[in-house]
Amino acid sequence: MLSLRLIEILHYLYVALLHEGRLHSEKIKKRFLFFTHLHYLCTHIIIRCMIDTSAFQGKTAVYYTLGCKLNFSETSTFGKMLQEMGVRTAEKGEQADICLINTCSVTEVADHKCRQAIHRMVRQNPGAFVVVTGCYAQLEPERVAGIEGVDLVLGSNEKAYLIQYLSDRFSNPNDNLNPNDNLNPNDNLNPNDNVNDDDNHNHKVKRGVYKVEKTKDIKSFAPSCSRGNRTRYFLKVQDGCDYFCTYCTIPYARGFSRNPTIASLVEQAQQAAAEGGKEIVLTGVNIGDFGKTTGESFTDLVKALDKVEGVSRYRISSIEPDLLTDELISYCAESRAFMPHFHIPLQSGSDEVLRLMHRRYDKALFAHKIELIKALMPDAFIGVDVMVGCRGETPECFEECYDFLMGLDVTQLHVFPYSERPGTAALRIPYVVSEKDKKERSHRLLELSDEKTQAFYARHIGQEAEVLFEKAPRGKAMHGFTRNYIRVELPPTEAKPEYDNQLISVSLGEFNFDKSALKVHVNGNDNANDNVNDNDNDNHNDNLNANPNLKPET
Secondary structure, three states: OHHHHHHHHHHHHHHHHHHOOOOOOHHHHHHHHHHHHHHHHHHHHHHHHHOOHHHHOOOEEEEEEOOOHHHHHHHHHHHHHHHHOOOEEOOOOOOOOEEEEEEOOOOHHHHHHHHHHHHHHHHHOOOOEEEEEEHHHHHOHHHHHOOOOOOEEEOOOHHHHHHHHHHHHHHOOOOOOOOOOOOOOOOOOOOOOOOOOHHHOOEEEOOEEEEOOOHHHOOOOOOOEEOOOOOOEEEEOOEOOOOOOOOOOHHHHHOOOEOOOHHHHHHHHHHHHHOOOOEEEEEOOOHHHOOOOOOOOHHHHHHHHOOOOOOOEEEEOOOOOOOOOHHHHHHHHHOOOEOOEEEEEEEOOOHHHHHHHOOOOOHHHHHHHHHHHHHHOOOOEEEEEEEEOOOOOOHHHHHHHHHHHHHOOOOEEEEEEOOOOOOOHHHHOOOOOOHHHHHHHHHHHHHHHHHHHHHHHHOOOOOEEEEEEOOOOOOOOEEEEEOOOOEEEEOOOOOOHHHOOOEEEEEEEEEOOOOOOEEEEEOOHHHHHHOOOHHHHHHHOOOHHHOOOOOOOO
């Protein structure tokens, strides 16, 4: 373990020098980049090889994910790792030996949903070893550990060592959980030592134990590239955030911005392609900030991934407008595999509110990005996050926001009401919006969103498009998405199991009954069948994909 510790020290030394701007030599940069990649390989491959898998044999697990695509990606990766250790995903209604709940804390409602999910999982799986991780676990570890039936709470830094901790626990089932247990394989604390570990917040509360580092000490990066029970793969390219917007707790829950090397991410994309993956979604907390750890850039990453053979489609899950460079937009317009699909958080169309939020752009910059995307990719789907009712949003500010959005050529609005979060700077803003006004403003923006989405879909009726279809229950309609993210519906009479995870040419028809998709017909069924590779379908027969509990809530 000494050599592993040395590699880790060199890795963090590189990060410190990089932030100080002291790495001027390209030769030195390449050497430190090598150690960063080696650190990734050692901590996440060698350690796993050292774990005794016999303790996992015959055990079952269930998973529950709340929140974002990044959470889903991490949960599905944990599930895949446990499966490789010999753990079977429990069938629906079957009591499991392990329960893993990955939590969200973006709003007060999300916190409530997390507590409900934990109680439900404990009730449905009596006697199971219950592990809770994610943002809510990081922010409220003592409260989560106090929930009856919870055994272990892991913060954002510690979840990277979940498998090792479970291995230690199952290898010594008669040992009681010790609040001084060390979860980091690079440390050598004695669990029986009387350690005062207030800095790491290690405590025993009722039955559960929690291990949570302070925000400044969250340094681990848990790699994740998995599809779970879905068709698309989700590749985690970045974690953490340095922005500290006044309304947000995510930087406290996820830590500062950090990322792996481009080389390691290319390897994961290549593995996904080898497993039959056609589409990969790039996920993270603030993915445009990629490169702070390694001295690389997000555009460099996009260009490298675009060269991976076998991956037909990439999507960028969400990117800040100030980090969505003109160079990146131009590259995506000419890219082989990056789709004409962007999701850009605006939060408010009022410059005054953006200032109160401590956002790093104004309306003019945002409008420029939209105009450039549409100039280069006229059919691009553009989704926009909008927060309503935040402190300081006067009626005049909201109307300014509404008018700005109405004039933007965007496709869909993801609207959510502002939620008071303890400890955030927004609480110092005096103007408070009533719940009634929040609901009214949300309703108006959702109506505007529906108008824009339906108009965008309608413009494509009668056209031909390439669709990646997703698995559907037998006898049900199949769904999928075009390159520019139009959701389509194939009637049960035309749906075939072999269409799953296949890129097929279709004709776009009218809206379905609830206007959530366009009805389609396959162009030349015989040709479509000829393009189906039966070997690809074998990749969907693993137990993880059959798990009904592995699904995110948004």
